[in-house]
Every structure is written in structure tokens, then in C-alpha cells.
Amino acid sequence: GDSSEPAGRDAKDITLTITDNAIAGGKNSRSAEWIQNWVIPRFVEAQKAKGVTAKVTFVPSGVDDEQYKTKLALDLRARSGGDVISIDGIWVGEFAQAGYLKPLSEVAGAETDSWEGWAQIPEAVQGLGRFEEKRYAIPIGTDGRILYYNKKLFGQAGLPTDWQPRSWQEILDAGAKLKALPGVTPIQVNGGTAMGEATSMQGALPLLAGAGGEVYANGKWSGATGPVRDMLDFYARVYPAGLGDPLLQQEAKGRDKSFQRFAEGKIGILAEGDYFWRSVVEPKAGIAKMADRDATVGYALIPAKNPGAGIRGQDFVSMSGGSVRTLNPHSKYPTQAFELLSFMHSAEAVKAELGDVPRITARTDVNNEVLAGDPMLKFVAEKVLPITAARPPLAVYPQVSVAIQEATAAVVGGKSPDAVATDYQKKLAGLVGGADHVTS
């Protein structure tokens, strides 16, 4: 369609479809119910007030992200699919490159840039929906990576229960003390391929950032650079040295099990996202409930290798991701679809989506309001988000991520970090189209 004058702008009878990887009674049940019971009726009503008959349907889904992505890709490729689509922010780039997505302004006109919400979303968070400096999507929420620790174990090991390490060495030192406790795995930093993307997000990438590196910077991928070697070296100092359980990194259900173990008080330090706090050890509905979560689980920022050694010279680092909502470029009613999209991201709507379960949204105004009751999430929003970083939104990233996971797996398995780094670089070159695209 013509970007300046989108089609269907004045239609009086519209149908719109919302697609999300959420489903009532299952995955992201809350979002599904919110769309079904809050968004749709209110939006339809608002349209009616304008004299437009809107029919909005929700196509839920509840599967692995990879499968959801595949299905979306196939839908968009076939020029079908929902009008408002929720995707992982990391996919924006590859979908855009494939021509599956278009910048919002191209789809629904220039007025998309004047939406009130942009002002409420921090620049860093807006990056989730950007590709090549263009806005493709509105971020829904974000998260951050931190270190969780078990205060009881720390107490037993003679460590401070109010802990904030300043360097990697301090983590290792704490681990060494925890090692004295019987049946306790001192440190769990995800590694290996079995954990999948969790290795990259909760392990390798924060460590890389802590060593001052980025996986992709200035159009090139980091090969066997110093930060990469440092990152691998950290794994080597944790696992072969007996501070972590290498087998846990290899098991297909290893992450599940690490949750279980932490909840049972058998893991001292665990690097995870805020998801862990909200959904895993949550005392009532978590999948590994901890009745005494608030008292037992401590949290700390992930330190750089040494103070000031992190990216941008930071002392502490983190990684963030998050979902976004975008428009189908083949929508019949792009203007109205954007109306729906922006409606779903209004402060009121975002609050409604959260209900009484707080989590970090993209909107600062909402965060200020809802996170007040949860010190941990407030901590993430206030302390972590400003220092966080994001993954490169490129199609080849998933494969690079796998290569990183494989490299960590090799180190966990006992190989020397240097040799692994060299192998990694070679592999990386193969993935990204030659050594020209790799820094070493």
C-alpha cells in the first residue's frame, strides 16, 4: 500500500486479528485473558463510539518460541496472519530483512511517530523494537539479568547475607566458601547447548559484557577477542574447578533442574533473569515454589570482570530482551490496527494486563506505579535497566548464539578456553559469511 495514505482508513466495518504466543489456561495465560476480556471489548466499544463496527479476534498460541516464530514467518511470508502480532524483540531484524515486517510509519502512516507512549518508553527499551534506526514495533516489557543467591547458605558459609560482588573474583571466592557445604553446588551460571538461549542470555553474554565485549559491534562479530577469552575463562574457573555442576549444563532438562535445586537450597549463586523471581520461585504459583522466597533469596548486580572493565566502562552489567508488538504490513486496516496496537500500549491497558502481578513493563509511568510493591523488580527497573545491553537483532544471531553455547559447553567439558576461542572464531566465520565479518 501507499505509505502516506494507508488503505482502509475510512472503513466503517473492520476486522482485526491479534496474534500472540499466549493462551488461556497455559502459557502467558494472563496476557491471553487480558486480550480477550479487556482489550477487545473496550476497543470495539471505542470504535463503535466512532461509528465503526470492529470485529477483533484473538488467535492464541502456546508453544515454543522457535515454533511460534516459524509459524509467524510462514504466515507473513504468505502475506497472511494477524494484524497485530506479538514477537520477541530479537526477531525484529531478521523479519524486517526478510521483508516480513515494515517500519510502523510505512504501514500505518506518519502519525505512528506521534504516539504519546513513545515519551514514556526509555530509549534503551525502545531499541527492542528498532531495526536500522527505524521503529518496527512497540516494546511490551523488558527484563534484566542478575545474580540470585541463597541467604541461608551464605549464612552457613560465613558469607554476608547482604552480598554484592564487585568483580568476578569475588563471585569465585564466595563459591569457594560455599563449596564447603555438603550437597551444595556453589555457582550455577548457565553454559552448554542444552540450556539453549538461556546460556547466552544468563551466562555468556553478561559475562562478555562484563569483560567489555559485545557479540556484535560495528558490523562485525567478535571472534577470539580478549573479552571472549575472558568469558570462556570464567567458565573454566567455575566448572572444571568444581565450583559448578558440569553435568547440570548438559542435561536436556538441566535448567528445570537448576530451578528445582535452587528452590531446595542446593545452589548457592544462580545467574538468572527476573522471570526466575516472578514465575519460578514465586511462593504461590511458581513452578519451583519457595515459600520463604522473600526471606531467603537475595539478589545482586552482575559485576564486570573488574570494576570499570565492563562495556561502556561500567562496573556492573546485564542483558535484556523482551517482547514487542508490531503490525502486519499486509493488514487490510493498518490505521485501525495501529489504533488497536497503541490502545494495547496505553498506560491503562498495560496496567490492566499486569493486574496484581507486577513485572517490568516498557512504560516508565506504569513501572513507577506497579513496581512499588516489589522491591526486587523495582531494583531491576531502577538499577539494572540503565546498565543493560541487548542482543543483535540479526537473522544469523541464533546460529551465533548456538556457537557461543557450544564454546561454553567445550569449556565446561574441560577444554582449554584458548583452544575453544580459536575454534569458535573459525566457526563464526563460517556462519556469518567469511572472516571479513569477524574481529579477532
Add this chain to the structure above:
Amino acid sequence: MARTTSPPDPTTAGAGGSATGRDDPGTPLARRADAAGLGRARAGGFVLPGLVLIVLFLVVPALWTIYLGVTNYRLTGLAAADPQVVGLDNYTAALGDERFRSSLWLTLQFVLGSAVIGQAGLGFAIAWSLRDRHGPVRRVVEALVLLAWILPSSVVAFLWIALLDRDAGTLNALLGTPGMAWLLDHPMLSVILFNTWRGTAFSMMLYGAALQNVPPSHLETARLAGASTWQQLRDVVFPRIRGHVLTNLLLISLWTFNDFTPFLITAGGPEQRSEILPVYVFKIALSGGELGFGAAISFLMLLINLVIALVYLRTLGQRREARR
């Protein structure tokens, strides 16, 4: 006797219908002699519905996949927008890829271990030891074996993870080997055992039926001559069920070769030590989004399957003419 349909000339009796067939056995007659009087045309009609489905939903996608195999097609990214034909690059890349080769080697182990030795061997052993049983023992054994076969894979995967779990798996509890990480220390052995467990039913049923084709008198002749069980199997049973063995090995090897279920248990790990080809393709195609490359590997798998089938046909299908 009045003739109503054939011409009056007695020397050309039967000319009404078989003029073309006379003295010319090779010429096809209007009706071909088959038991139900089907004839070629109607037989074609019987095959047609199935064939249409097969062509539409099997042959077309298969050919399409083969085409994808010579492109650099990806699900997302730039290559999705504008796939290029890259010729045999995918194939040379795959063949040159160490991961592909180790994956192939693992797959062959998997097929040999779980299909040929595991499923066929165990299936035969069960069928053999139950061949003259008819009590509840037989029914219970068969029911359990078949249960393993029909349960959905996503369910049985969980069952096996629970069985082999390192910390409190049933197996470790039984064997008294706490902490034994079966899935990590012996990933291939584990998935081989798993697939044996899962697929033995088919072989058991097939051999059960096959053993009924072995005349008891043949076995008894061997017994009377003093043959041991092994000698009986070698001299009497195997030659008799050669065809069944062929069918069985062919199908289960094919199925095992393309079986994706082990992914649900080990996810190919640890460190790709159980990454058989279907898992490899899954990772390439779905996780990596490299559909062109995945398609090429699929086609390579097809070719390897073909080779395996030919090997079976060669070794087990021979000597047939001699017997006639």
C-alpha cells in the same frame, strides 16, 4: 444349439472375443485374469485416490524440498526475501562439515543399535520365546510392549527422562547407582535403549506372524536330528523368515533413521554426542532457520536410506531365484 453371440463359422470359434488373443499369449486381453475381475482400468481407479494424495502431499513437497536443497533459502533474514540458487554448495558444505559426518556416524550407530540389534533382535527374541504361549503372560508382555509403541512421543520422552534421571531416577534407585548420569555419560546408549523400548512392538508383531509361517515340522525335524536352539534358528527359522526380516529391517531402519524423538530426551547433547541426523536437521532448519541447508541434508538422508535399503535387498533378497 443356437449360437447367439458368436459368428457361425466354426473354424473361427471364439472370434467374437479373442481374435486378438489367438496364438498370441503376449497380447493383453480386454480383461486381465485377476481374482476379482478387476482389470487394469478399475485397478487404476482403486489406486487413484491414494495416489492423488500421495502425489499432492508427498511427492510435490518432497520434490520442492529437493529444490530447496540447492538454494540458500532461510526462514528469515535477507535470504528469506531473496533466496539464491547455490547449486551443490549445500551438499559440499554438508559433506565437508565435521558435524554432519559425526552426526551421520551417530545415526548409523543409532540405526544399528536400536533398530537392527535392539528392535529387531529383541522383537524377535520376544516373539520366539512367546511363540507357543497363549496365557496371560503373553498378553501382558504384548500389551506392555505395544503400549510403549502407541504412547505419544512427547509423553514417553518424559517417562524416559524420569527413568534415567541422575538424582532420583527410577533406574538409579533400582540399580543402586545414585548420581549415575545415564543421559550424559552414555547418551547414545540411552537413546538406543529408549528407541528399542519404543519400537520393539512392530518387530515383535511382525516376527510373531512370521514364526507362524515356520512349519513346526521343520523345527522338529531339526530337533530330532539333535540340533540346538541356535542351530534350529540358523538352519530352519532364518531361511524361512528371510522375507519378513527384510521387510522388518527395511521399515524399522527407515523409521529409526528419520526418528526425531531422541531430541526430546537428550536434545542432541551433551555436546552433540547424541545429535543424530534428524536432530541435526531440526536444529539447522528450525532453530537455525537454514531451510535450504536443511533440505539438502534431508535429501542426503534420503540417499543414505536408499543405500541402506539396497544393501538389505542385496543381502537378504538374494537367492530367491535359486529357490524357485
Add this chain to the structure above:
Amino acid sequence: MTAGPRTTAGPATSADPVPTAGPGAALGWRGAVVQIGRYTFVSVVLGFFALPLLWLATAPFDRTPTITTSLPEFTLDNFRALLDNPYALRSLWNSILLSGGTAVLVVTFAALAAYALSRVRVPGRDALLYGLLLLSSIVTGTATMVPLYELAFRLNLIDSRLGVILILSGGLLPAAIFILKDFMDSTPTSYEESARVFGASPVQIVWQIVLPMVRPGLATVAVWAVANVWGNFLVPFLLLRNPEKAPAAVIMYTLYTEGGQANLALLSTFSLLYSLPVVLMFVFVSSRYGFRFHGGIKR
């Protein structure tokens, strides 16, 4: 003659010192060893096949199920929680529709084709069957999903159960024909000829004579097809849009959390429910028709 007194009731009443051949003694020690070996083997097999199933029997009833099998802290809450899921039960029904539809289609078409191929000599028949069998193996892989999706899209079969049924049938048919043809080959032709002499048409013969006679084969193939469809995730997931139509294999994924971790309480419970219909079907079919295989490539 029968008038004579009977003294043959058994060794106990016999006056003669006739050696007794009790069933155990009769075998001799070698036989006994063989017998013991056989029972040991059967027990091991039983254990091997029963062990993994334990988790399915305990976890659904456990208040806090873990990946490990343990005596459950008994509860039915998991079932209650599952019933609250709006899609759980419906998905089982959808699975039944899809697998039933596919089974009917596969069995019908495969039976017809297998019969024709078995009875009428077609040149290159075997090569064709082998070729299709090989093709069917790549079509089940992930690499074909793009062609399958686009095909379905072009045929307007997206979000249609029929589309799923057709695509799955196409993949299952070659093996089904392969298996059924063996059954057909091993039924004597005299039944058909007999019916033919009575004037039955080919369709009548197939319907009234052949199909009932290969019923165990049809049952086997049907169960096989159902089991295959029952576990298939990718095809229904890619092709169906409306979650009301999603089968259990797809809904099973909804029991994973946002972080991709399984909710074991719901998952184990659903696994049990998910397995039940196939098991019931199997019990029904096997008690009704028995499972019988023919096989072997005869030439």
C-alpha cells in the same frame, strides 16, 4: 474292551511300578534350564517395558511432581487444574477427530490401493512402493515444512482440519500400502473368485469379502496411523489457527511456562489423559480384532 476294569487313572492307582513323568521331571535338567532361562528373559522384558511407565502412573497424582518417580503425595488437584484449562479436553476431542479422520482415509485408500496392487500386476510396482516409502521419510522431517505450508496455503487448507488430515494421510499412505499389501497377498484368491462366480462386482467383492477378511490388517494399520497422528505436533501446529481446533499434541506445549519450562503437575496429568484414548483404542481393537502382521516380501 470297555468292560475291562480301568486301572489307568494315574500312576497313583496303578499297581505297576511305572515311572512317573511329571511335567517338571519330564523335561530333564536341560529342559529345566531352558525353561528357567526363558522365564528369566520374559521377566526381564516385562521389567524393561514396565519401568518407564511408572512415572505416568504416579506423577499425575502427586501434589508436587518432579521429574523423578516417587510415591505420590496423593491428590486429584492436578486433574482439577487441568479441567480449568479451556482447551485441554477439547484438544483431546480434536486429536480424536484428526487421527480418526486420518486413519479412515489412510485405511480406506491404502486398502483399495494395496488390493489393486496385490491383485493386478503393474510393471515397476515394487520399485514404486519403495520409492514412495523413501520419500515419505523425508516428508516427515522438518525441512519440508515450508513446502507443506505453502501447499496448504495455496489449496486454501490453512486452519482446516481437512488439510491436516490430507497432509498426514499423504505421508502415511506409502507405508500403509506396503503393510496392507502383504496382508492382501496372503489371502487366498479363491474367496474372491467364489464371490465373482456368484456375480459380485469388484466393488462388492472388496467391500463384502476382502476387507472383512483382512480386518486384523486394517486394524493394525489404523492403530498405527492413529498413534502417528496422535503424536504429531508440527503439521497441525503449522496449519491450524484456531486453538479450538488444536489437537492435544499442540496443547501439550501450552503447559510450558514463559521461560520454556514444564509445569510438571499439569504436564504429567495431561500426559496421562493424552495417553488414555490411544490405550483404550488399542485395548478395544486388540480384543476385537487381534493384532496380526503379515510380512515378508514375497516374490
Add this chain to the structure above:
Amino acid sequence: MAAITLRRLGKVYPGGVRALDGLDLSIADGEFFALLGPSGCGKTTLLRTIAGLEVATEGAVQIGDRDVTNLQPGRRDVAMVFQDYALFPHMTVEENIGYPLRIKKLPRSARRDKAAETAAELGLTGLLDRRPGQLSGGQQQRVALARAMACHPQVFLLDEPLSNLDARLRLEARTFLKRLQRELGVTCVFVTHDQAEALALADRIAVMEGGRIRQVGTPVEVFRRPANTFVAGFIGSTPMNLLDAEVAGDAVVVAGTRLPLPEPARAVVADGDRVVYGVRPEYLDLHTAPLDDALSGRVVVVENLGSSSLVSLDLPGGDGVAGVGLQVVVPEGREPELGSTGWVVPRAGRSLLYRDGELLGADGGGVVGSGVVGAGATGGGVVGGPA
């Protein structure tokens, strides 16, 4: 009810096997006709060609006055009983018997009545609800007959219907079958490889070999005057003795012994002709004392036949030739000792001479077959196939 006429009927199987070789044959209306011959001679093929299950590659089949050569089996109005009975295992006896009527679209109730009626005729009442697997062999055979009868065909075709029964049942079934056919009066073609069955049952017999008919005739004809040595060796519960011989004046010399020249052959042989002397064991008398003009030999085997015994003798070869065997049937109480010597005299008028395998002095001078219709047949021209 109808006659069957086959003209120059030929059947070549796709592989090139010529199973029927230009057969001419007429079977009269109401006749009980047996096709007899060794395995592979084409009996089944002939029957199946009449039924329409095989397509003749040449020639014509006529049933009644319709040429049915190109008709589908279902339209020929014949019924066939297969060797394995081909009872549908998934149907009850009643459904089996009613099946032909179901094809004819009779309503269920009519079918049931007819099945019950036919079953009653064959003594199957009470078995109607069983399945074939629950019946004995004899009962199965009767169900197969009942099914064939139920649709009142013009012609009954039976392919070795008795061969699956055990020896005792076979005898009963034989008598039963013969009675039944007589009562129904339907034309009946019956395949067997057992000559005793053919002799006992048939009005006329066609003896086949290699796709051709070697002789057609009544049981008495084929038994007493086999048209060739093949038939001679095939017919009879003990095969005919066939001995090399030489004509010498008005006698024939067999193993050094002069025996009277059979009367009908007298006109067609000349002195010194080498012929084959044929005589049935039943038509030989065994003496234990020396006798003139008798074949003599050592007794090697004595087989008890019940009220008689079959004695095998080794005749010493005449003129230093290797010995030949001779079999004699002796009545009860006259069995010789094993190893003793016996003297054998042929009964007058029961010996035959063959040259080149063909009977000498048969009516019509060497043409196989006969125009005489057997006792039970009611008419119809009979044409013997050229041997």
C-alpha cells in the same frame, strides 16, 4: 440345467504355459461329468475357463444355447465349489449360504428363508449361526455345496471337493454327492485326480494329460478299454500291467510266454509286431502250481486290500532281459507265500494290445473317445479331443 459345449478351447497362461490345448468336449444336460488326470494336466484350468475365471485364449465355451466365452463369471449362471471351499470366514453359515442371493439383491428375509431351506436339505440345520471355522471338514463341504445350490445355477462346477476330507468322510461325502446330483438333476462337472472317485461318481469321465483329453467315456469304458497306455496306467485302483510283447502268429509272446492274441486286435497286427500287452491285476488268476501258457515269477510283495490282496511278482526277463514286475489281485485266502513262485493266467477277453501307446482294435480304429453316452447321461454329442 444346461449342456456345456467346448470348441477348440485353448488357454495359454501369460508365462507361456499352454494349459489347455484345443479341447473339444460336450457335456450333456444333467450329466455328472468328471475331469480326471494327474497333477498339472489342466483340469482346474478347464473348470475355471468354463466358470469364466480364466479367459480362454482361443475357442469358445457354450452353456445351454448361449455362447459365454466373453461373459463375466457372474453372468454365466454357474456355481463353483472350490477345493478349499472358500467359505467366507467372517460370515455365519447362514450368511455364507445366502451370499449369492445377497448379490442378487434379495431382501434379507427371503435370503434367510432360502438359506434355512437349503441348509435343511443338506442336514445343516442347527449350524446356521456358526462360522466356518467352527465346522468340521465334512460340514464345511456341505455348506459350500449349499451355497452353490442356493442360487439354482444351470451348472455345478466342483474342483476336488472331496480332497480335503479324511478317508472315511470322503466315502460318505461321495455317496452323498452322487445322490444329491441325481435328485437335483443339474449338470455337474467335477475335477479329481483320484480315479476311484471318478469311477464311482461320474456318468462320464474325461481323462486329461498335458492340456489335452486322452479319453472320454463312461467309467466302464475307460476302465475296461483304456484308449491308450496313459489312461490304462491311470485308471484302476491298481494300475494295469503293461508288458512288452511281440506278436507271433495268433499269439502274443510276453516274457517268453505265449498268450492268446486279444480278439479285437487280431485284424490290425502282423507277425513280429512289437506291442504292449495290457491286462489289469483284477483280470489275472494266480496259481501256485505250474501251468502251461502262464506267466510265472517270484512273489515279492503281498499287500492286503481287505477282502483281497495285491501280489507283486518279479517275472524273469525273457531272453536275458532284465525282469519286469507284474501285479495280480488274489481273493481272500489265496495269498501266496512271499518268495514262492506263482503262475499267472489272464482271464479271457480282458487283455488289450497297445502299439505306440494307442489301443489296437478299439472301435473306430484308433480314434480316442466314443459316441456312446454313459448310463446316466441323457444325450448330447461327444467329441473326443485329438490325442
Add this chain to the structure above:
Amino acid sequence: MAAITLRRLGKVYPGGVRALDGLDLSIADGEFFALLGPSGCGKTTLLRTIAGLEVATEGAVQIGDRDVTNLQPGRRDVAMVFQDYALFPHMTVEENIGYPLRIKKLPRSARRDKAAETAAELGLTGLLDRRPGQLSGGQQQRVALARAMACHPQVFLLDEPLSNLDARLRLEARTFLKRLQRELGVTCVFVTHDQAEALALADRIAVMEGGRIRQVGTPVEVFRRPANTFVAGFIGSTPMNLLDAEVAGDAVVVAGTRLPLPEPARAVVADGDRVVYGVRPEYLDLHTAPLDDALSGRVVVVENLGSSSLVSLDLPGGDGVAGVGLQVVVPEGREPELGSTGWVVPRAGRSLLYRDGELLGADGGGVVGSGVVGAGATGGGVVGGPA
């Protein structure tokens, strides 16, 4: 070579079928012994129990002077020929014959020599390289025999070895088998359901029914004096006529006709006893003219038996009772017209009387079997099983 002694042999199959019911039987060394009986009577079970393929549930089996009851089949030194010959289809004739020797680990060359030698004895030379599928039925049977012979067993067990041959071949094979056994002199137990085969071949016959032996004796004994109506009905190519009768003075009244009372029964019957009058069709003479003291009836079926015919007559029931059938064998040329009336006179000394199914006036007063060893047997005690 060895005698076989069975003592109180019983076999109950797992399902509860009592297939053998306390059998006592002695088979002499070198004897050709037939087990005869209807289907399901336990013949095969008995043979297999001797072979060791079935385990006896009670009693003992002795071969020679070894008790083999608990021995594995391979160690009993017996050879068995199965009904289907059980030739291994994938082995050549030579390999088949040599198979038992291969199991005994003889070197290949020795096996080859032995196979060639055995094959020569049975006229199989030239077929050694064929596979069973390429042999005729008769040849297959001989290969099976050769395989059994190759390891020189003490005892030959044959389970219906002739029943798969066609009628003609069966006769040849029968004579061949008898000769062979005589030459080898090996003990031979032979199962058949065909009484003609048993009569023709065996030195002695055991007639079985329902897992028990009903009579043991030479062919002549069981044919002439069947110990009970069961054996009477089973032995003979045509079953014995068994007619209800009543003793009246020194006569017996059958269907209203007074016939002479058989001699041996005279002492054990009283006036007015209801008995069964048994006479074989072969021992009846048919007259076409009225005769005194003759059974008379209407001719309903005439079956040609070759040199004789079997005539079935319907006797009118005496005193208004329903008619009974009577079968008579008439010699060639004496066949009556269908529907005519015939008068039948039993030959003197050939009739038997039965009461409650048992022969009246049998030697030894009711004990089945006899101590007399059959003509061909060379000795050994014979014990009749208590019925």
C-alpha cells in the same frame, strides 16, 4: 533296530485335552506297525510322544532297552518323516539328506558320500543338486525318507507320509515303502487315517479312538473280526454293514429276515437278545431274483469300483420301522438296474454279532488285541491296551 514299549502312556495337553489315555503297547523289533484312526484320535500325539516331541504326562516310553521317557528327541535315536516332509526349502537335496549328519558334526566330504549313497538306494541320484521346490511329490517323499535313513536310526516314525501324494503316486509310494522297510528291517511306526494304507502296509495295526487303542492285530484280524463296531465301521474300503437285529433261536432276525446265527456268538447270546448284525459288503451276494432268507431292498445308488461295483440298497424297515441302508459289492457285469429290487445273502462264516458295540464270541472273550504276531513281524511280546 529296537522294539518299542509303551506303558500306561498318557498325554494331557495344556488346554486339558486328554489326547492319550493310559496306553499300553509293544511294537516288536523290525515290525511295520500302523496307527490307524479317525482325525483327532491321538495318532500323531502318540507318534510324537515316542519321538520325544511331546512330553508324556504319565507313563513311560522304552526304545530297545532304554527308558527314553525323559530324553531329548535328539538323543532317542529315532527318525521321523512328517506329513509335509519338512524338507528345508533353502537346501539342496544333498544338503537336506546330509543335515542330520551335519548336526552330528561329520565332515563335509563324509556327509556328501553318505548322502550320495542313501540317495542312490532310493533312486534319487541325479537330483542331488535340486532344491525341494523342484521335485515332484513322490521325489520329495523319498528325499524325506533318505534324510531319515541317513543317520541309521533304531526306529522310523512316519506321520501320514503318503497323504500329500496324489492318488496314483500314493499307490507306487506304498509299495516302495513296504519294500524298503523289509530290506532295512528297521522298526517302523506309521500313522495313517486311511485304512487301505494300513491294511496294505502294516504287519500289525492299532486302531485308535479318543486317545485309546480299540484293537491291535494283523490286517487280516482287524479286517475279518473287528473287535467292536467302531473298528468294524472304520476298517474296509467300504464300511461294514451294521444292522439292528434280534436273536431268535438259532437265527438272527434282520429287517424281518431270518439269517443264520454266526457260529462263535452262539454260546453267548440268548433268545430275544437285541444285537447288531455285521457283515462286510464284500461278503454279501446280490441276486436279482427272489430268494428265501435273503435281505431284499431297492437299489438306490450304484458306484463303479473298477472291476466291481458298490450297490446301495434301501431295506424296508421291518415292522413299520424306517428303512435302513445296505451296501453290497457286486462283481463286474452283475450290476443291478437302479430302482430294481435286489436279494442279498451273506456268505457263510463271514457275519459277526455285536452287543453294546463289542464283538460277541471273539477269542479270549472280550479282550482286545491278540498275542499273535502278524505275518511279517519277527517276534516281540504284544500287549493289547485295555480299552
